Amino acid sequence: MPNDEEEQERLDLMHHLFLLSYDGELYHAPLPKTIGRALDIGCGTGIWVMDFADMHPEAKVIGTDLSAIQSGYVPQNVHFEVDDAEEDWQYSQPFDYIHIRGMGGAIANWQRLLQQAFDNLVPGGWVELVEFDAWASTDDNSLPESSAYYQFQTLLGKASELFGKPVNVAKYFRKFVETAGFTNIGEDNRKVPLSPWPTTRKERNLGNYMQMAMSESLEPYALALFTKMLNWDNIMIQALLAGARNDLKNMDYHIYTTW
Ligand SMILES: C[S@@+](CC[C@H](N)C(=O)[O-])C[C@H]1O[C@@H](n2cnc3c(N)ncnc32)[C@H](O)[C@@H]1O
Structure with missing residues (x-):
């Protein structure tokens, strides 16, 4: 059975593979040059959060996960929290951008998760879902x-x-985000x-x-x-x-x- 260290290495390897496939781009939402608050749900080791925070030093970036496996040494604009994304969200301020990657198999009620994402965004804010079959x-x-x-x-x-x-959920995402109230929806399917x-x-x-x-x-x-x-x-x-x-x-x- 893999230990925690192997699990962390596996998550970080997947992060690099996403970057390799996406020609080094961390995200695809058309964000403005500067943003206020960003949230990464189920952030794993927090590697995406750290990279995003480096790119957007002006932003406050929060990463949440069930497990506290993130590094203790983090840039000033990063904050990690242990949180269950399936519980009621308790954020005091809305976000400009919410990123959710590789959560297939971890979430029972995607519709509710995306409704909470919608309700916790500023008007004009973006959610980005990255998933693989x-x-x-x-x-x-x-x-x-x-x-x-x-x-x-x-x-x-x-x-x-x-x-x-279920692990294979990406095919339902468009329906979920539409039902949650999102508009201006884009899709990028890659083999x-x-x-x-x-x-x-x-x-x-x-x-x-x-x-x-x-x-x-x-x-x-x-x-x-x-x-x-x-x-x-x-x-x-x-x-x-x-x-x-x-x-x-x-x-x-x-x-x-x-x-
Ligand atoms: C496959 S990993 C993806 C990690 C990260 N998003 C990435 O792309 O590198 C899934 C992560 O979701 C976390 N997770 C599972 N269920 C969760 C929940 N209900 N709330 C928050 N995090 C959860 C797991 O602990 C794990 O770190």
């Missing part, structure tokens, strides 16, 4: 349904739904290879890192959910994960996820 797609049906990876992702989706916090099968250099590079990140992420994704929701024992889980890791090395499988 926990699903390996292909354009050429090259991943067989009988493969371990396909079975893994099917079971993961099912187990997360049984748990009440990100899960292994280094593409031929272009940039994609292959990204695929290499994704393969590494995914190999390390399979177990933290699966362990608790498969044990609790599917009654699997550790031997069954490890056997499936070993097969799924092998599938990530198979360059005949042209798998990608959508961010």
Whole structure:
């Protein structure tokens, strides 16, 4: 089972992969040059918060998470709080910008979360949701349904739904934000290879890192959910994960996820 340090390294690696895919851009909302207050929900190690605070030294940037895994040494304009984003939000002042990344599988009621985001923004403020499908797609049906990876992702989706916090939620985001009252909504869907099968250099590079990140992420994704929701024992889980890791090395499988 991964320890806290490995979990933090995994989160920071994902942050760098987002930057690699987005050509180094930390965010896409059309923010003005200077902003007042920004909030990052479920900030993990706080790495995005620190980078954003560096870019916007004029802003007060708050990062919240269930776990206090953020660094104690932070710039003056950063503040981390332990907070459950599914509880009632208690912020004394509204925000200009709210960032929510990689929270699929962590939230039971997205509609409520986004309603709270809407209610805690200044008029004209922005929310930005960054999410990836926990699903390996292909354009050429090259991943067989009988493969371990396909079975893994099917079971993961099912187990997360049984748990009440589905992993594959990005497809509902537009409906959620519209219902919450947001207008001027933009979408950016990107295919990100899960292994280094593409031929272009940039994609292959990204695929290499994704393969590494995914190999390390399979177990933290699966362990608790498969044990609790599917009654699997550790031997069954490890056997499936070993097969799924092998599938990530198979360059005949042209798998990608959508961010
Ligand atoms: C996959 S990590 C993403 C971290 C960060 N947003 C990033 O992109 O690097 C999900 C984070 O959400 C946090 N989390 C899960 N449920 C939460 C909740 N109800 N309220 C606040 N944070 C939560 C977890 O502790 C974890 O740090």
